[in-house]
Amino acid sequence: MPLKIELKPDERLIIGNAAIRNGPRRSSFVIETNTKFLRESDIITESEADTPCKRLYFALTLMYLADDPTLAENSFVEQSNALMEAAPSTRPYIAAIYEQVQGGDLYRALKRGKDLLAYEEQLRSLLANKDAPVDAS
Template identity: 25%
Template sequence: MSGLVLKLAAGERFVVNGAVLENGDRPSTVRIADDDARVLRCRDALKPSEVDTPTKRIYYAIQLIITGDLLEEDVLPAIMNECRRLEDVFETIDTSLLSVLRSMLERGNYYSALCHLRNIIAIEAELLKVAEQKSQQNLQAQVA
């Protein structure tokens, strides 16, 4: 059996090819058999107000492709350019992070790309946290 398997909570919403679907009143499992289907769990969706970093901008753009709000051919080149730009930042951590992401995007595997991006967003958050701590230490050293 191939395809994407979603385990859904009662009442959970998800998007398939731009259509919002809602699970019934019991937990269930849904198999999306079409490999070309564009799927997004609503609980995984970012709100526009949460898009405040480069990797979250990539995530949000992919999310909008899945929901049908943006056209793949219009946005994908810009996403790929942003991935290339961020490679320098992430190459010291894992040289394959963004190349794997680009490969998923090239194949149109957007659900997997979002799952992969959640890991990158977590790494980015740690990098930003370290940078903020260093900035605070530098500021304290200047004041003292």
């Protein structure tokens, strides 16, 4: 089934092994074959993977895009185990990701990975607010 994609000006997209950047205007096109693709909003680069959950998401990205995901899958399992040990509250999120990985649906695993990133951001916000100085006036 064809997939229509709309790109914002200057938005990036990965299709297969090709990285594409849109021009200065909105554009749309149709992908007519089954291929791997990621929109810019779904991409985290290695340098942006600066938290445990972002590193896990980056490993998922590599698994999804790789022709042979074995190396990235090993990294994903190691990171998942370490993250669940350090932060047990991440277990339901990681279990949902792993369920998709086991089912072979790495794109949906990435979507579940976004839920984990949102959860991590919630935790970071709570910690930041907890450490904020209290106004005693």
